[in-house]
Amino acid sequence: xxxxxxxxxxxxxxxxxxxxxxxxxxxxxxxxxxxxxxxxxxxxxxxxxxxxxxxxxxxxxxxxxxxxxxxxxxxxxxxxxxxxxxxxxxxxxxxxxxxxxxxxxxxxxxxxxxxxxxxxxxxxxxxxxxxxxxxxxxxxxxxxxxxxxxxxxxxxxxxxxxxxxxxxxxxxxxxxxxxxxxxxxxxxxxxxxxxxxxxxxxxxx
Numbered sequence: 001x002x003x004x005x006x007x008x009x010x011x012x013x014x015x016x017x018x019x020x021x022x023x024x025x026x027x028x029x030x031x032x033x034x035x036x037x038x039x040x041x042x043x044x045x046x047x048x049x050x051x052x053x054x055x056x057x058x059x060x061x062x063x064x065x066x067x068x069x070x071x072x073x074x075x076x077x078x079x080x081x082x083x084x085x086x087x088x089x090x091x092x093x094x095x096x097x098x099x100x101x102x103x104x105x106x107x108x109x110x111x112x113x114x115x116x117x118x119x120x121x122x123x124x125x126x127x128x129x130x131x132x133x134x135x136x137x138x139x140x141x142x143x144x145x146x147x148x149x150x151x152x153x154x155x156x157x158x159x160x161x162x163x164x165x166x167x168x169x170x171x172x173x174x175x176x177x178x179x180x181x182x183x184x185x186x187x188x189x190x191x192x193x194x195x196x197x198x199x200x201x202x203x204x205x
Contacts, residue, residue, distance in 0.1 A: 031091020031109065034084055049199055050085070056179045056195040057089025058096065060162055064191075068161040070112045070154075071138070075129035078166035082196055083136065086111060086164055089195075113138040114154060114163075116147055148187060155188045162191040168199055 038050045060069060071086060073079045090109035115129055133140045143150035154160060167174050174197065181192045 031087045031089075031094075034088040035091060038088075050088075052198070053085045053195040054089040054092055056193065057086050057164070058093045060164070060180075060193045061090065061093040064161045067112070068159050069164070069193075070114050070160050070162075071164040072166070073113050073115055073129065073133070073138070074166075075115075075125045075132065076166070078168060078196060078199075080132070081199075082164060082166040083132070085195055087136070108137040110137055110139060111164075112141065112158075112160075114141050114143060114150075116143050116145075116150055118144075151188045151190075155190060160190055162193050164193045164195065166196060167192070167194045168196055170200065 035054075038047060041047060071083070073083060087109045090111070113133060115133075117126065117129075130140075132138075141154070143154065145153070167177060174194075177192065177194055177197065179194050179197055181194065183190050183192060
């Protein structure tokens, strides 16, 4: 079936959002809420996909300084799901580091977030993007140029070693990519981190 048909099988990205989860009151950390909800799910496929994705997120946080990682967010389904996986992975990373004090105080994952705003974007997409960024306390950098030029300026302005991207197998630019893939020749050098590379709409059918 087409992507349009498959999209009807994909639950709202709020599946992984703390705002939609019914959890015990003692579960306070937003990332913990996501992790607890997925682990309580009876869907073994979801748990496996989740475990693999948050492992990639945790690995990125272990490999690169937090200040040199960014998240490319465009308000779409893929990047919205990725946002919540990053929040869960951040919580698990802090937990694995024994950083319990910060777990109790950090309400979100304050990851540097970049949004390539285009003139042809639907107003609803722009509104959702800015509202989501505000809701989750993400420091946003809006770029209003083409992707390559924007990245060049971004990397010159501030050291950026890795960028989380919501690329999935089947996307035109996914050919040859793995969960950690260096940028293509001729592009600014950075590591593309693809936690949901093996996710698909069919998975939710």
